[in-house]
Amino acid sequence: MPIGRQLASTAKEVSRAFGEALADAGGSEHVWLILLALKTRENANQRALAAAVGIQGATLTHHLNGMEESGLVRRRRDPRNRRIQVVELTAEGDAAFHRMRAAAVAFDERLRGDLSDDDLECVGAVLARLRANVARES
Template sequence: MATDEHPTPLESRLGYLLKHAQRRLADASAEALAPFGVDGHQLAVLVVLAGQEPLSQVEVAGRLGVDRTTMVSLIDGLEDRGLVERRRSPRDRRKNVVELTAAGEDCLRRGEQARREAERRFLAPLTEQEATELVRTLRRLVADGEGGGR
């Protein structure tokens, strides 16, 4: 068994650690979101749709980095559950926009609360300062990978 001072060779690899940390967090999030009938991908769609302006499926896909086919499937599932609705854009009649319904807003509010609680439990082994620093550092790595670094 490895310790912090003597990790196994695999536990010394960043990719291994990130993959397993992400898997644990994904499992915890899935469990927390199950009562609301959504998964993390669907909740992310609801988060994006909660913005100020109505968005098309293509715009939502772009913001989430998801291909169009996957986005259609995600939106179809959310629409079937009454969480979103498609309608013609008031600004451009050639495109449809997707908006949250009242049920979608409620699901988003409750799902986000459950997700935050799952993240807090996941980060519980860290001090508050360590958890904040971890999130800040990961944001920098993600932004740098998207061309937004230093």
């Protein structure tokens, strides 16, 4: 099997398994990434949050609507600039973050399995070389 196809197949399977682990903890990859970004930023506005998570503003709004309905986040206008929406974690959002973080840590341990530190270093180096091989020229 060509390396590109093997890499794509592996990435798809790992992503599927990670999604299942997060779902078992009551979340999804997008919810996890948004909660993680909120935990590492104070007073995150929607534009900065979209950039941090790597999704378009409209997609983020869709996810935030659902998260707000579930009680995970709240949005408020920035008093210094009423056009900006600030997103904050609620207590339930903080609890969801901790549940999903535990699931992510457990998944990482499962993914690493019986790989040694040398194996992991080698995998990281090979992945970095593959990225460099296909990186766009600036």
